[in-house]
Amino acid sequence: MRRGLLIFLIVNLVIISFLVRSVSTLLSLLVEDASADAIHRSELPSPNSSLIEQRPQIIPKIIHQTYKNESIPEVWQEAQQSCIDLHPDYEYILWTNEKSREFIAAEYPWFLETFDNYKYPIQRADSIRYFVLAHYGGTYIDLDDGCNRRLDPLLAYPAWVRRTVPTGISNDAMGSVPQHPFFLRVIEVLQSYDRSWLLPYITVMYSTGPLFLSVIWKEYMQDGPNEAGRVRILMQEEYNKHSWSFFTHHVGNSWHGSDARLIFWMGQHWVFLTVLGFILGGLVGICLWWAYGRLLLLGSKYRYRYSKLPSFMSPSSPSRRSRFVMPTLLRRVSFKKDEEVGPINEASYELYSRRD
Ligand SMILES: *[C@@H]1O[C@H](CO)[C@@H](O)[C@H](O)[C@H]1NC(C)=O
Ligand SMILES: *[C@@H]1O[C@H](CO)[C@@H](O)[C@H](O)[C@H]1NC(C)=O
Secondary structure, rough: HHHHHHHHHHHHHHHHHHHHHHHHHHHHHHOOOOOEEEHHHHHHOOOOOOHHHHHHOOOEEEEEEEOOOOOOOOOHHHHHHHHHHOOOOOOEEEEEEHHHHHEEEEEEHHHHHHHHHHHHHHHHHHHHHHHHHHHHHHEEOOEEEHHHHOOOOOOOHOOOEEEOOOOOOOOOEEEEOOOOOOHHHHHHOHHHHOOOOOHEEEEHHHHHHHHHHHHHHHHHHHHOOOOHHOEEEOOOHHHOOOOOOOOOOOOOOOOOOOHHHHHHHHHHHHHHHHHHHHHHHHHHHHHHHHHHHHHHHHHHHHHHHHHHHHHHHHOOOHHHHHHOOHHHHHHHHHHHHHHHHHHHHHHHHHHHHOOO
């Protein structure tokens, strides 16, 4: 039995390490605070500072936004206008469904099939922003983000994305020079992340959305990019809610369904769910151990019966006990074995009844 326990533990260890390995990037995201690449508030000139002009502006002055067609709903028009008004010298491009598809077909035809086959329109809206940033460079802004000040200071970095609390980065506001290695990698791997994860919210998040981007970002950082390949992180307070922040947030995401609410609920109750997870894990472990023990008994029973018949008769032998608790399916199989054994079985039955 000692050897059995060892095998049992090894098998479980292998399974657990496999699981941990496959989610290791996700786990490491939980403890990533992005401090190494944060854009510190001390290095950002305040809105009307003369320091702004002394900084290089390497990101092109283009603002990209996406919507299905040209008729932007009223709730977002104010936000959109605030960005256009503050940046009269910037080029403004609204990527409609039609325009996005034409662009992919012309410039990235290898991606067109994936692009067309995305189940949710938001996946196309997510992916097109990575392609246009990789291609033209510029600043992408979600339609529900308005501008609070000019973006010029952010043009000084080769690429920047926004930090989200408690973990990871988001894709609702980001900037990049053309052909930045991070966004090139993002568009390169998009296809391989096009998988379904049962719940629409998780599928969207992990195939094209913020979770996908966070995982690629984390992996990208592990390769230690050089200064030009660095991705700088805009922290929460520089993102919105303050006079010196770059953006204002207008209305919440429109596409969150009931599964998103479930996930937000899980996020709020993660301590309870973690404890529950450990308890369930423990119970599953105990069940597995029990089943494994039964299987060992079953195996030893057959070996036992074919070799040493007489001791089978002892009422306290393990085979009797195991037959008692064996599930129906296994019991039937063992009866069949009894029939096959034939004469021996008859003899043993006689012995058995005589003893009674
Ligand atoms: C910056 O200057 C503009 C006009 O030039 C003014 O409207 C705005 O209030 C100023 N912002 C700050 C924070 O001083
Ligand atoms: C845009 O889409 C909306 C709703 O799908 C529709 O009502 C509107 O007419 C469309 N606008 C244009 C310019 O096609």
